[in-house]
Amino acid sequence: MSGATPALVIVGYDRPDALAGLLTALRAGTYPDGVPLVISLDLSGDPRPGEVADAFEWPRGPKRVIRHPQRLGLRNHILSCGDLSEEYGAVIVLEDDLLAAPHLYAYVERAIDRFGADNRIAGISLYHYRINEFNNMDFEPIDDGSDVYFMQVAASWGQAWTASQWRLFRQWYARYGRDPIRVTDGVPRQLEAWRDNSWKRFYMKYLAMTGRYFVYPRASLTTNRARPGTNTKRAVSIYQTAMDVGARDWRLPALDQSLARYDIFYEPEPDTLRALQPALADADFDVDLYGVKPAAALTRPDLLSSRPARRGRLRFGLVSDAPAVASIIAGVPGSFFTLAPRDHFSAMSLGRRWALARATQVGRPGNAMMFQMLKPVQTEILIRKLARARRQAAIGE
Structure with a gap:
């Protein structure tokens, strides 16, 4: 780990009870000697x-409280x-609305040892996604026998x-950083x-641009506690996940050995599918199993997608109660997913989106699936609202 002792950096603002809960959970964990704890508090009034931070006793190493004099x-x-x-060699950043598993530090040490020298790894998540945060559909990474998977998605929990x-x-x-996304x-x-105010949107663009x-x-070594905060004014429980509470000998494959690599859209990479489905071995294609990728994200001559296609080189069916990728890997006969030239596809239809949600969302009630259907509408409303706010701010400057 290049001699670094990662510091635990706690991000606080105006939730003293949440801050106290996270600090208590961390103190119950397992650590080597000398682990620094930094509690960084933005100005909230x-x-x-600050009282919680000052009173908290950290027996594992030095404690430091940073009070920012201005609102960041x-x-x-x-x-x-x-x-x-830069000061500590490595940091573990935890916002105050999280809970932490007792063995998270050992995982981070192992991950830094394994991936710290790989320039393609830009961060280590402690959180495991159960849903795709862009469409709220279930997300289950391909099981390649290892304990980790790789995504061009930045972790914030x-x-x-x-x-x-x-x-x-x-x-x-x-x-x-000043360019619009x-x-x-x-x-x-x-x-x-x-x-x-989202740092994560820039980090995700960075991952996508740089590969x-x-x-x-x-x-998961953390879970979101569904507390209202800066970006969420009400409790949202869909991002809570079970935590791993036992010690383990982490199986960490190199990036090139992994069969669970995903892009920024939570879609498996073409190399992964070529390795798992022999019929795709010689194809040069983008993956769009959700049927929503924009044109700018499609660069290869062929496309493997759930969108309607008039002709196709290969077709696959849709398996109920399983991830969409399971249909491709198993070579299920049918016509729901198609491999064809990009210009053979039309836009994703509402009916196909509903069929995909029904088949792949195991045990989800109808109201949850309806929320998934309305997600694109919600997105457009938010984009227009933010655009108006930005225009008004520009006029006021």
């Missing part, structure tokens, strides 16, 4: 988070916490960075709807 906002606050990696990983992002951010960048349209990944655990 509420003295209670969430994006700049996280950026300042990432910058601490518990993440670790080495100094070198963070430095590369900061260099990119200095050049592109648009679907023409080849990223999900939902990123246009995320608020300007880098976060490494994710299949067993």
Whole structure:
């Protein structure tokens, strides 16, 4: 691990009870000697988070409380916490609305040892996704026998960075951090709807532009507590997940050995499907199993998609109560997924989106699937609302 002792960096603002709960959970964990704890508090006008931080006893190593004298906002606050990696060699950043598993530190140490020298790994997630955050459909990574998978999706509910990983992002951010994020960048349209105080939307664009990944655990080391906060004004429980509470000998394959690699859309990479489905071995295609990728994200001559296609080189059926990718890997006969030239496809229909949701969302009630159907409408409303706000702000300047 290059001699670094990753610091635990806790991000706080105005939730003293949540901060106290996270700190208590961390103190119950397992650590080597000398682990630094940094509690970084943005200016909120509420003295209670500072009181909690000052009173908390950390027996594992030095404790440091940072009180920012001016309001940073969430994006700049996280950026300042990432910058601490230069001082400590690596940081584990946890926002105060999380709970932490007892053995998270051992996982981070192992992951840094395994991936710290790979320039393609841009961060380490402690959180495991159960749903695709862009369409709220179930997400289940391909099981290749390892304990991790790789995605071009930045983690915000518990993440670790080495100094070198963070430095590369900061260099990119200095050049592109002022540019607007648009679907023409080849990223999900939902990123246009995320608020300007989101650091994660920029990190995800960075991953997509540079071909880098976060490494994710299949067993989550954190969970979201569904507390209202800066970006969410009400409790949202869909991102809560079970945590891994036992110690384990983590099986961490190199990126090139993994059969569970995903792009920014939570879609499996073509190389993964070529390795798992021999019929695709010689095809040059993009993957669009959800049927929503924008044109800017489609660069190869062929497409494997759930969108309607008038002709196809290969077709696959749709398996009920299983991830969409299971149909491709198993070579299920049918006509729901098609491999064909890109110009043979039409737009994804509402009927096909509903059929995909019904088949792949195991045990979901009808109201949850209806919410998934309305997600694109919600996204467009948010984008227009933010565009109006930005125009008004520009006029006022």
